[in-house]
Amino acid sequence: MLWKNRIISIDIETTGLDATEDEIVQISIVNGRGKTLYNSYIRPEDGRAWDRGMGSRKAAWQAVRNAPALRHERRKIERILRRADLIVGYNHKAFDMPFLAAKGINTAVKARLYDVMLEFAYIAGEYNDEYGDYCWKPLTYCAWYYGYTDYKPHDANEDALAALYCYYAIQRDRKGRRTAEKRKRSLRAG
Numbered sequence: 523m524l525w526k527n528r529i530i531s532i533d534i535e536t537t538g539l540d541a542t543e544d545e546i547v548q549i550s551i552v553n554g555r556g557k558t559l560y561n562s563y564i565r566p567e568d569g570r571a572w573d574r575g576m577g578s579r580k581a582a583w584q585a586v587r588n589a590p591a592l593r594h595e596r597r598k599i600e601r602i603l604r605r606a607d608l609i610v611g612y613n614h615k616a617f618d619m620p621f622l623a624a625k626g627i628n629t630a631v632k633a634r635l636y637d638v639m640l641e642f643a644y645i646a647g648e649y650n651d652e653y654g655d656y657c658w659k660p661l662t663y664c665a666w667y668y669g670y671t672d673y674k675p676h677d678a679n680e681d682a683l684a685a686l687y688c689y690y691a692i693q694r695d696r697k698g699r700r701t702a703e704k705r706k707r708s709l710r711a712g
Contacts, residue, residue: 524554524608526553527555528605528606528607529554529606529607529608530551530552530554530559530603530608530633531609531682531683532549532550532551532611532682533549533611533618533679533681533682534549534618535677537566541621541625545566545568545625547563547564548677549562549595549599549678550679550682551599551602552679552682560598561678561679562595563586563589565586565588565589565591592626592627593626596626600627603631603633604631607632608633608635608636609633609634610636610689611635611637611638611682612664612685613639614637615635615637616637636689638661638688639659639664641692641702643655644702645699645701645702647705654709661685661688665684665688668688668692669691670691
């Protein structure tokens with residue numbers, strides 16, 4: 523049996539999609555009960571890129587310019603990751619966890635990873651012939667599908683809570699899980 527305080531949901535916000543060039547600007551981790559264990563803006567190491575930005579990027583810089591640097595928060599984040607038995611997230615296997623690792627966070631932990639996005643693709647059931655697999659849907663769609671609509675996407679804490687909600691919804695969705703398993707088997711057999 524998995525204890526809810528040993529489950530965590532993690533989400534990050536970044537300046538872009540390239541872990542070698544872009545930076546993390548917010549990290550949030552909530553436990554399986556929805557309690558925030560860690561939520562902080564992160565000051566980018568290279569603030570000059572932000573100075574050239576306009577509009578909302580300048581507003582975003584105002585939010586992170588006095589935040590701690592990632593190197594100062596590393597131990598806190600790693601301690602939480604080490605204590606988890608299950609790490610839940612939305613696209614965290616391919617994005618959040620590798621991005622954290624690229625920035626020096628030790629993500630090689632004993633916890634299992636459950637990527638809600640990957641599982642939900644089979645439940646949503648939109649097949650893409652070009653890729654030969656089921657389409658990934660945004661977190662907002664998954665949250666809407668399971669009735670979690672009153673949140674503000676693209677805030678790490680809000681997204682971590684939404685991913686956790688969707689994880690539990692998938693666990694309760696027996697019909698959806700059965701459908702997902704059938705679709706996975708048919709892909710493996712085909």
